[in-house]
Amino acid sequence: VPLVAVQALSDLRTVAPGSRALETSQDRGTEKQFFVDLGLSTAPFRTISDLDELRDALGAVGAPAILKTRRFGYDGKGQVRIDHHHDAEPAWEAIGKVPAILEGRVDFDLEVSVIAARSFDGGVVCYDPGENVHQQGILRTTRVPARISPSLARRATGIAGQIADALNYVGVLGVELFVVNDELLVNEIAPRVHNSGHWTQNGCVVDQFEQHIRAILGRPLGDGRRYSDVIMTNLIGEQVEHLDESWSDPDTALHLYGKHPVLPDRKMGHLNRIVRRV
């Protein structure tokens, strides 16, 4: 989304989510600094605009680390891992010598995400935190509830609410966090419905999609309470053509996106397996 277009449009019409959320989340450098300014913890990082800065940053952050373009990255794209200091130059070449951030590798216990919805009047409803497993930068599974303590879960939803408030956000927002010991590091935000919230389709009366529409239309937010323990599994690429075992379970609902063609890393659908009714 061209940010200037959104900003110009918001002088004429209500735009939700607003330009602030786009501005913050579409640049990894701005986004990280926003977390820091809120007093939230993140992985160690440095913003990078040339090779010398990258070398300095590697010295400060240490290797292994991940070099990420500031803009246009998703599903692991625009990222390269740096294992040794002497790999700085090929890494800088690999991402196309564009403005970037270097992120120190975090040896996390698990990844969680919170799907929050905020209304025009400032009300916030959070779904229960989900526990995510990524492989090659792509989300593979989300399970709810996440295997974290109730107090950590409350802190995670509290952080999501704090971020939504700070952005004066309206709509559904995904917040990804790392759990390290008993600490939460904010990884990134997604100003939209999020793959890690797809479990809500079979776990809540009002799912994240309807919740977003309710929020941006100024309707009362829906009930976000979880009525089931769910494991969401993405169907990536050819997995969608091999459903024999995964979709035989009578407690598993299938969601297909109708995308063509099937490509190796393309998200083609997902399965929501109901593990237990709450």
Place this chain on the structure above:
Amino acid sequence: VPLVAVQALSDLRTVAPGSRALETSQDRGTEKQFFVDLGLSTAPFRTISDLDELRDALGAVGAPAILKTRRFGYDGKGQVRIDHHHDAEPAWEAIGKVPAILEGRVDFDLEVSVIAARSFDGGVVCYDPGENVHQQGILRTTRVPARISPSLARRATGIAGQIADALNYVGVLGVELFVVNDELLVNEIAPRVHNSGHWTQNGCVVDQFEQHIRAILGRPLGDGRRYSDVIMTNLIGEQVEHLDESWSDPDTALHLYGKHPVLPDRKMGHLNRIVRRV
């Protein structure tokens, strides 16, 4: 669906549901006789092919009665009510003098429907019976559970299973019944997912749509148990443009069909209100 095409196709490929179900359900006369042959109770009826037969039938069935074309009727179309014996001729004109049935009016306590799914191996899963309210021949609301005794509910699902077996049916099937005192009269069947089963989208892990796909693909049928009490309300015509009160409830999920244009009797969407978690 042209029946001969389905019959010809089924010589070449597996067709589910099969031609038997179409043949039976697309003709109200054949359908009623099928119920009778199964030993099931129906409203009193006569098949009609001319005005004399209609007059005789009115004598046998009594007035008020409903004259329905044997084919091409849905949502109250192709039907005319006859209140007096001398209205036979205008009624016969009104339906276009086509083959018809005359149905005696049933003073029922309530209408219920059963959504059943049957697999290739003969397994049947029934959703809990829903209680339906029609107005002007169009379904307005379905509530689950229906306000009938557990034994009557079991008889209703038993009848649906019996019908599905008799048709060697594969897929999802809707069966509408009248409750009169403690008796069940079969009204009609719909060889497909059915409006009165839309509550399953927010009341069951696997809804009627996925259940149908599972059945016709030869997959294990999904879990059809109800986890919530639901009231489904159709959004008919302009109701879809006046959601202010109905969609403010946080426990109500909205489903829109994306149909254009909005027409007075057109089903535009529905609301599933969760009354209680089971």
